Amino acid sequence: MKRALSLILALILMLSLASVVMAEKPINIGVVYKQTGNPFFEAGVRGFEEAKGELGFEFIHNGPADSSNEGQIQIIEGYIQQGVDAIAISANDAAGVVSVLQTAMDQGIKVVSWDSKVEPEGRNLNIDPSVAENIGRVQVEEIAKQIGGEGQIAILSPGAPMDNQNTWIKYMQEELKKPEYAKIELVTIVYGDDLTDKSIQEMQGLINSYPELKGVISPTTVGIAAAAVAIKDNGLSGKIKLTGLGLPSEMAEYLKDGTCEGMYLWNPIDLGYTAAYAAVALVKGEITGAVGEKFAAGRMGEKEIMEAADGGTFTLVGDPFRFTPDNIDDWKDVY
Amino acid sequence: MSRLTNRLPEWLKRWEWILVILILAVFWVFSSQQPDNYTLSKLLNQTRVYMVDVGFMALGMLTVLILGDIDISVAATAALSATVMAVSYNQGSGIPFEAAIALMLITGAVCGLINGLLVTRFSELFPMIITLSTQTLYRGIAYIILKDQSSGRFPAWFSKDLGYGAMSILGLDVPIMLVCFLAVLPAFYIWLHKTASGRRIFAAGTNLTASRYSGVRTGRIKLAVFTLNGLMAAVGGFFLTSRTGSVKYTIATGFEMQAIAIAVLGGASTSGGRGSVVGLLLALVLMTGLKNGLMLVYNDAFILNLSIGLLLILIVLIPNLTGELRRRSAVRRQRLSLQKA
Numbered sequence: 001m002k003r004a005l006s007l008i009l010a011l012i013l014m015l016s017l018a019s020v021v022m023a024e025k026p027i028n029i030g031v032v033y034k035q036t037g038n039p040f041f042e043a044g045v046r047g048f049e050e051a052k053g054e055l056g057f058e059f060i061h062n063g064p065a066d067s068s069n070e071g072q073i074q075i076i077e078g079y080i081q082q083g084v085d086a087i088a089i090s091a092n093d094a095a096g097v098v099s100v101l102q103t104a105m106d107q108g109i110k111v112v113s114w115d116s117k118v119e120p121e122g123r124n125l126n127i128d129p130s131v132a133e134n135i136g137r138v139q140v141e142e143i144a145k146q147i148g149g150e151g152q153i154a155i156l157s158p159g160a161p162m163d164n165q166n167t168w169i170k171y172m173q174e175e176l177k178k179p180e181y182a183k184i185e186l187v188t189i190v191y192g193d194d195l196t197d198k199s200i201q202e203m204q205g206l207i208n209s210y211p212e213l214k215g216v217i218s219p220t221t222v223g224i225a226a227a228a229v230a231i232k233d234n235g236l237s238g239k240i241k242l243t244g245l246g247l248p249s250e251m252a253e254y255l256k257d258g259t260c261e262g263m264y265l266w267n268p269i270d271l272g273y274t275a276a277y278a279a280v281a282l283v284k285g286e287i288t289g290a291v292g293e294k295f296a297a298g299r300m301g302e303k304e305i306m307e308a309a310d311g312g313t314f315t316l317v318g319d320p321f322r323f324t325p326d327n328i329d330d331w332k333d334v335y
Numbered sequence: 336m337s338r339l340t341n342r343l344p345e346w347l348k349r350w351e352w353i354l355v356i357l358i359l360a361v362f363w364v365f366s367s368q369q370p371d372n373y374t375l376s377k378l379l380n381q382t383r384v385y386m387v388d389v390g391f392m393a394l395g396m397l398t399v400l401i402l403g404d405i406d407i408s409v410a411a412t413a414a415l416s417a418t419v420m421a422v423s424y425n426q427g428s429g430i431p432f433e434a435a436i437a438l439m440l441i442t443g444a445v446c447g448l449i450n451g452l453l454v455t456r457f458s459e460l461f462p463m464i465i466t467l468s469t470q471t472l473y474r475g476i477a478y479i480i481l482k483d484q485s486s487g488r489f490p491a492w493f494s495k496d497l498g499y500g501a502m503s504i505l506g507l508d509v510p511i512m513l514v515c516f517l518a519v520l521p522a523f524y525i526w527l528h529k530t531a532s533g534r535r536i537f538a539a540g541t542n543l544t545a546s547r548y549s550g551v552r553t554g555r556i557k558l559a560v561f562t563l564n565g566l567m568a569a570v571g572g573f574f575l576t577s578r579t580g581s582v583k584y585t586i587a588t589g590f591e592m593q594a595i596a597i598a599v600l601g602g603a604s605t606s607g608g609r610g611s612v613v614g615l616l617l618a619l620v621l622m623t624g625l626k627n628g629l630m631l632v633y634n635d636a637f638i639l640n641l642s643i644g645l646l647l648i649l650i651v652l653i654p655n656l657t658g659e660l661r662r663r664s665a666v667r668r669q670r671l672s673l674q675k676a
Contacts, residue, residue, distance in 0.1 A: 036635070036636050036637060060634050061634075062634050062635065062636065063636065064636050065636040065637055065640060066588065066589065068585065068588055068589075069579055069581075069583065069585075069586070070575070070579065070586070070587070070588075071636065073384065073578060073579065074384050074385075074630070075630075075636075077380070077381060077383075077384045078381075078627070078630045078631060078634070081372050081377050081380065081381065081627075081631070082372050082631065083372070093485050093579070093581060093583055094485075095485050095487040095488075095580060095581035096485060096487070096579045096580065096581040096583065097579075098487075098580055098581075099494050099495065099498050099499060099578065099579070099580040100499070100578070102495075102499075103499045
């Protein structure tokens with residue numbers, strides 16, 4: 001009896017194994033993000049889900065509870081153990097995961113970084129939300145449109161040592177030199193250190209010192225929210241225009257009451273979606289991550305791989321996403 | 336007293352058997368759930384994630400716990416030592432990497448020595464409070480040195496061969512860092528359990544005052560043990576850095592709790608006088624098997640933390656419960672014999 005039973009069990013096991021071997025194994029992507037429970041990355045995972053529906057791959061996703069580099073390494077080692085085909089990571093420390101990702105690549109696993117890059121030695125391709133030049137340009141275009149092409153504007157930035165913002169502001173100043181912006185005058189740049197209180201004070205100072213001020217650009221999520229508070233408290237909503245980079249959840253109120261007519265940020269869903277398409281193209285061998293290659297990224301269109309400033313390669317998701325009073329309801333609960 | 340010392344080794348033996356049974360249970364459960372991924376060779380690979388760096392820190396912590404003290408600052412010590420190594424190597428001052436490693440070990444030992452001095456000089460303060468303060472101090476210094484930057488680009492033998500290299504032993508690929516750890520263990524075992532200086536630590540932890548009156552220099556022992564603990568923290572940080580390949584001031588955050596948990600799980604008592612190197616190794620194997628299995632099955636950081644927390648509570652409860660049961664049955668037996676009389 002026992003022997004018959006074990007024979008049957010063995011047969012079932014062999015059959016199930018055979019069916020596994022016969023069915024083509026779907027591509028499996030291991031997604032790593034900076035931390036668990038962050039709405040931005042939950043939205044990013046939705047991008048992977050959308051791409052999964054179109055391409056038919058499998059993916060697992062995880063991030064450390066404490067935003068640590070060690071936690072990400074632990075997750076990556078787990079993915080290598082499970083034999084994933086590709087890893088798509090938003091890195092907490094660009095250099096800190098290079099070694100472990102190199103061992104992954106040695107085993108044939110393709111590596112894509114998205115949102116926050118991995119150093120070039122540890123990746124096949126980086127998916128950048130947008131280039132600095134575009135981020136600077138769209139904000140100038142937006143404020144010019146809002147103030148009608150002429151008048152005084154100011155910039156509220158987080159602080160002197162912020163690399164990202166300084167680069168964007170440099171491109172804003174370049175953009176403002178163009179003839180179509182000749183009637184716009186950038187009167188000053190103030191720094192709120194990405195502290196809400198200080199940013200509100202600095203905005204109040206701008207309102208007091210420049211009675212002719214028509215518009216403000218704040219390329220930081222803390223700054224734009226603080227500026228909105230100050231403008232609204234002074235009853236100047238609509239009189240001093242505001243744009244910049246803002247979180248939809250924090251800015252929904254001000255977009256709806258007219259304090260801010262339009263602002264930007266990258267769209268994590270598009271980011272995840274493009275990263276998924278890139279990972280699948282790498283696994284299928286359609287691309288290798290070299291400069292000049294192109295791959296189709298579904299609704300995002302065709303993406304070209306370019307040389308990155310850090311010596312690796314990257315592709316762009318697109319221009320930052322524009323949030324307006326009309327579309328903010330779709331996004332305010334997303335991130 | 337003689338009854339207690341007679342029962343102690345027996346209890347320890349039994350505790351280690353409980354760990355062995357738990358290990359077998361964990362391995363059986365997960366290997367039946369994940370037969371392709373939960374294999375010996377793949378688990379050996381995972382030891383570098385769950386076993387080695389924490390293991391070195393736990394060894395140091397074990398000696399401190401046997402003394403009846405505790406050191407919360409080990410993770411911060413590891414972070415500061417790693418920072419010193421990375422910055423001295425990368426600052427363009429021409430310091431060779433080997434010298435940077437020496438600096439790292441010295442930094443760890445000095446951090447431990449400072450803890451030891453504070454603990455022995457201010458005996459009215461709890462070691463937990465003192466090391467809680469030095470923890471923020473050490474990590475604070477690491478932050479001042481590095482700010483929010485990360486520092487890396489170490490030689491390949493370090494971040495490639497040591498961090499991810501393996502050597503073939505009996506047909507299995509064993510991570511080199513695991514070999515290093517397993518080589519240090521016997522030394523600790525012999526020192527703690529078989530030599531006079533090791534026994535003095537147990538004696539001082541069992542009864543500090545009695546040991547002092549019987550001529551044991553308890554102050555010196557404490558200083559030495561805390562210094563050793565700082566050194567072991569730096570060694571743990573050394574192996575951790577070989578895996579990450581870069582250092583940020585946040586490196587090793589939370590490792591002190593893991594080190595304490597491993598030592599306690601291995602049979603050490605936070606009230607001193609008890610602890611075992613063999614138990615520590617078994618606890619490490621158990622944690623590695625459990626964490627890796629949970630990672631494979633659930634792939635969720637929170638479930639991992641939650642299950643480890645539950646396990647630790649259980650582990651602390653088991654000896655308490657069995658002790659309570661034994662006491663009750665002893666009382667009952669006494670009552671019965673009294674009634675008969």
